[in-house]
Amino acid sequence: MAAPTAYAARTSYSLIATDLDGTLLRGDDTLSDRSLDALARAGRAGARHLVVTGRPAPRVRPLLDDLGGTGLAVCGQGAQLYDAAADRLLWSVTLDRELAETALGKIEAEVGQVYAAVDQDGVDGLTLIEPGYLMPHPTLPAVRVERRDDLWCEPISKVLLRHCTLSDDELAATARGVVGSLATVTMSGPGTVELQPCGITKATGLALAAEHLGLSPAGTLAFGDMPNDIPMFDWAAYGVAMANAHPELKAVADEVTLSNEDDGIAVVLERLLAADRIRSAA
Numbered sequence: 001m002a003a004p005t006a007y008a009a010r011t012s013y014s015l016i017a018t019d020l021d022g023t024l025l026r027g028d029d030t031l032s033d034r035s036l037d038a039l040a041r042a043g044r045a046g047a048r049h050l051v052v053t054g055r056p057a058p059r060v061r062p063l064l065d066d067l068g069g070t071g072l073a074v075c076g077q078g079a080q081l082y083d084a085a086a087d088r089l090l091w092s093v094t095l096d097r098e099l100a101e102t103a104l105g106k107i108e109a110e111v112g113q114v115y116a117a118v119d120q121d122g123v124d125g126l127t128l129i130e131p132g133y134l135m136p137h138p139t140l141p142a143v144r145v146e147r148r149d150d151l152w153c154e155p156i157s158k159v160l161l162r163h164c165t166l167s168d169d170e171l172a173a174t175a176r177g178v179v180g181s182l183a184t185v186t187m188s189g190p191g192t193v194e195l196q197p198c199g200i201t202k203a204t205g206l207a208l209a210a211e212h213l214g215l216s217p218a219g220t221l222a223f224g225d226m227p228n229d230i231p232m233f234d235w236a237a238y239g240v241a242m243a244n245a246h247p248e249l250k251a252v253a254d255e256v257t258l259s260n261e262d263d264g265i266a267v268v269l270e271r272l273l274a275a276d277r278i279r280s281a282a
């Protein structure tokens with residue numbers, strides 16, 4: 001585990017930004033009592049907790065209920081700013097469906113057939129999957145369509161891609177090489193390579209949410225586990241990668257904590273709370 005830097009020892013944090021899958025959530029999509037307690041203590045100290053996830057808003061809402069969250073959440077890799085209390089999107093950016101089809105065509109010209117799914121925009125948007133696509137998270141609901149053309153029936157926030165033989169790293173690298181400005185390519189978890197609106201990342205969504213809350217990068221502590229969290233780490237004052245994180249994220253993290261199964265977030269928060277380094281920005 002990487003040692004905390006001196007910066008972490010002298011800085012106070014008023015915003016705690018956490019990814020969900022592989023970070024705050026355990027493998028069975030549950031939250032440990034220790035993590036919930038640490039976040040609750042941080043909240044009582046005055047810090048705001050903000051979920052920053054690749055999941056679309058409809059797949060985040062039940063988890064926010066478990067967290068007692070009635071505030072904001074950054075969803076869809078930064079494409080959605082969701083107000084849990086009002087159950088509405090304060091802001092959203094959709095991926096142009098023609099550009100998405102063009103990007104898919106360019107990728108398939110390089111690597112052969114890929115299997116695709118989409119997250120529809122909106123608080124009631126569905127996840128649609130084409131024949132052959134296997135959901136990386138079997139606990140997440142999805143609707144299977146008969147053909148790819150059916151994926152584009154409503155506005156979408158992103159496209160999810162899988163390949164039969166290529167690794168996630170290989171597929172993501174190829175996609176970045178051919179997609180160009182058609183979309184932003186991210187890798188957010190095992191079996192999860194995604195296309196989202198060009199220029200949209202977790203950092204853009206986090207920055208918008210922080211502005212809405214009157215908070216700044218200087219007081220932000222971020223936790224993550226995959227390359228899609230790199231922009232968030234670049235934006236935040238301090239980035240903590242989980243022990244199970246992708247090597248690309250560990251390489252840019254300020255600290256590596258324990259895994260999501262071992263309450264890595266709670267370990268860091270408990271240490272900072274004991275040092276009085278989590279407090280209100282007021």
